[in-house]
Amino acid sequence: MNKQKLIVIGAVAAGTKAASKAKRENPDLDVKIFTKEEHISYAGCGLPYYIGGIIKEKNELVVRTPEIFKKEQDIDIFIKHEVTKVDVNSKKVFVTNLDTQEQLSYEYDKLVLAMGASPIKPPLENISLKNIFTLRSVTDAFEIRDLVDAGKVQKAVVVGGGFIGLEVAENLKHRGVEVTLIELAPHVLPPFDEEIALLAQAHMKDKGVNIITSEKVLGFEGNGEFVSKVKSTAGDFEADIVVLSIGVRPNVKIAAEAGIELGTTGAIKVDKYMQTNVGDVFAVGDCAENVNLVTNLPAWYPMGSTSNKTGRIAGNNVVNTEHMDSLEGVLGTTIVKLFDMNAAKTGLSERDARKAGMNIETILVPATDKAHYYPGNKPIITKLIVERSTHKILGAEIIGSGIVDKPIDIIATAMTLNARVEDLTKLDLAYAPPFSMAMSSTIMAANVMLNKLNSKIDTITSRDLQEKLKDSQVNIVDVREEEECFISAIPGTLNIPLNTLSERSGEIDKSKETVILVCKVGKRAFLAYLKLKQQGFENIKVLEGGINAYPYNVE
Amino acid sequence: MADKHINARGLQCPGPIVELFKVAKAAESGDVITIEVTDCGFSKDINAWCKKTGNELVSLEETDGVIHAVIKKS
Secondary structure (H helix, E strand, C coil), X not given: CCCCEEEEECCCHHHHHHHHHHHHHCCCCEEXXXXXXXXXXXXXXXXXXXXXXXXXXXXXXXXXXXHHHHHHHCXXXXXXXXXXXXXXXXXXXXXXXXXXXXXXXXXXXXXXXXXXXXXXXXXXXXXXXXXXXXXXXXXXXXXXXXHXXXXXXXXXXXXXXXXXXXXXXXXXHHCCCEEEEECCCCCCCCCCCHHHHHHHHHHHHXXXXXXXXXXXXXXXXXXXXXXXXXXXXXXXXXXXXXXXXXXXEECCHHHHHCCCCECCCCXXXXXXXXXXXXXXXXXXXXXXXXXXXXXXXXXXXXXXXXXXXXXXXXHHHHHCCCCCCCCCCEXXXXXXXXXXXXXXXXXXXXXXXXXXXXXXXXXXXXXXXCCCCCXXXXXXXXXXXXXXCCCEEEEEEEEECCCCHHXXXXXXXXXXXXXXXXXXXXXXXXXXXXXXXXXXXXXXXXXXXXXXXXXXXCEECHHHHHHHHHCCCEEEEECCCHHHHHHCCCCCEEECCHHHHHHHXXXXXXXXXXXXEECCCCHHHHHHHHHHHHCCCCCEEEECCCHHHCCCCCC | CCEEEEEECCCXXXXXXXXXXXXXXXXXXXXXXXXXXXXXXXXXXXXXXXXXXXXXXXXXXXXXXXXXXXXXXX
16 A cells, blocks of 8 residues: 655645654654755744854754654655646645755655745845844854854844834844844833733833834945945934844745735635645645634734644645544734843734724733742833723733743633633632742732722723823822932922822812822822722822833833 | 941841931941841942932942942042
8 A cells, every 4th residue: 555645845834743743643654854945943033142142052952853854753854846837636746855956756645835934024225245144044143143153243123012123122232232123013032912012122221222113224335245224204314233033924926826825914825723725735834824713813823833733734634534634723822021121912902992993991010030039039020901891811921020921821711711801810829938928929910900890990001191191180199208209200299108098189180180199110109099999089090000011101 | 437237137128228318317427338138129229319419339239149348438
C-alpha cells in the first residue's frame, strides 16, 4: 500500500507543529515540509532579544534543524524550496529549488498551508536603501545585531509602536543606541486603550526612548547606498539603521490563486477544524483566519501562541478524520515587557466594544501583585470591560511593574469559560504574601466593577476627566496629604486631606457639576466619596486609578 | 553638616514621604538624609520631590524589596 502523503508549506511554528503532530498520530505518514526560508522552526518572538544580547547565541533562536527533524521524526524538510503553485484538482504542489532553480512537483493526499505573514513595507521614497530593515526572519535579526556589534549604529529610528517596534526600541537602547520611535496613531500599543497605552509610553520616554506619535514617515535619505535620514511630518531624524514594524499581512497568494477562499480579514478562511473550503486542504498559523471568542466574528491574530495551537489541531485532523479536534476561537490574549513595565491584554478593549455598539461598563483598579507589606511587591493596574446587561466579561488590560501574566491568564481562562464578573469575585485563588494580595488584584477589580454596576460608587476615567477639564466645569478635590499633593497634582486641584474633609467640605462648590476625588490608588477617594454623600453632595465621581494611573499633565 | 537616617520600612503611602518632609524641613543645607522604604510607589515620588524642592538625589537603589534613597539638602 502506498503511504499517505502530507505536504506542509511553511516551517516556522505552525507548519512544524502540524507536521510533528501528524507524524505522531500516524508514524507511517510520508511528511514533507517546503519552505523558501533558510531557517526553520525559529523563535520569531525572540528576535528583538537577540538584537539586545539577552538571547546571546544564534543557536538559541533556531529551535530545531532539518537534520534533527529527519533523524528524530523522519520528516523531510526542504529549505530554500519555494512553493509557487498549488493545484487542488490534481492535488499537486509545484516547487522551485531556490539554489538550483530546478522545478519540481509533488503529490499530496493532505495539504497544510502554514505560509505565515510578511512585514508590510510601504512604497516610501528610497525604501530600498541598505540598513532599512523589517524584523521577521532570523536573517533580519542577525544583520541588525552584527551592525550593532560592529559599533556601526549610534542612532536608530523605529517606525511603528506595536509590540515588535517597542521591543526593538528597548533592545537597541540596552545596546547604547539612541532610539527614536515614530508612530502614526495617537499612542503606542494601538490595540490597548489610550489611558493604559499612555502609561507604557511615559515609561518608555522615562527610559530614554524618543517617542513621537501622530506623525507619519514620508521617506528616507541615503548616504551612498546606506540610509542616513528618516523624513517625517515631524521633521528629519538621522539614522544609521531603520527598523520598520508597522504590521504584517498574511501570506495568501498561492492559496488565493489556487481558489482557496479568503476571509473578511484577508487571511485564509478556515472552519474550527482548520479546514479550508477545499477538501483535504488545511490552513494554520499566521496565514489563517481566527474567530474572536467574544464577538464570534472573524478576526486575525498572528501570534505564536495561536499558531502552535492551530498547527497541532490540523496535525491531528489530517490523520484522525473520524475524531477531529477543533478550536472554537481565541481571545487575542497578548503580553509585552517594556523595560521595567509589563502590559497584557485579553478580549475586547473598551474601544473595540464601543465600536461594536455594545452597552458596556469599564473600571480601572490599581493594586499590588503581592501583599502590600511583602518586600518587592509592585504596582499593577487592572482594567475590566464588562457587558452591562449580562455582566459578562468582555475584556481586560493590565499594566504595571508587577506581575501581569498571572492575572491576565486568570481572566482569559474565566472568559473562555464564559464567566460573569460575579464569578471572578468568587474564585478561590492561591494566596500567601509572597505571591498575591489576600484579595487578589483580579478579585478586587471585579468587586469594584460590581460596586459600579450596582451604583454603589460612581467613577470617571482619566480620559473623561481630561475632557471636562477643558471647560473647567468641575471641582477637583484631592484628598491626599499636603506633602503628596506637593509632589504631583492635577492642575487646579483643591487639596483637602481625608482626615479634615468633614470640617472643610464647605470649601467645595456644591453648585458645580462634578466633584472628583483624587488619591493615589483610589482607596481614600472611596472613603471620601462615602463621607461627602452623607453630607448631601449628589454629583460626585471618583477618578479611576487615582493619580498613579493618570497619564495626562500633572504639576 | 549632619547625617540623618529615616527608617520608613513598612510604612505605606503617604507615610514615607510625610516623614521625609518632616526631617528635610528640620535639616540644614548640606545635610545628608538616608531613607529606607518598602512602599513600591516611593521611587517615583522621590524623583519628583527632589526635582520640586531642588534637593539632590545622591543615590536611589533597591535591594531585596527595600528602596534606599540618599538625599542631600540644598
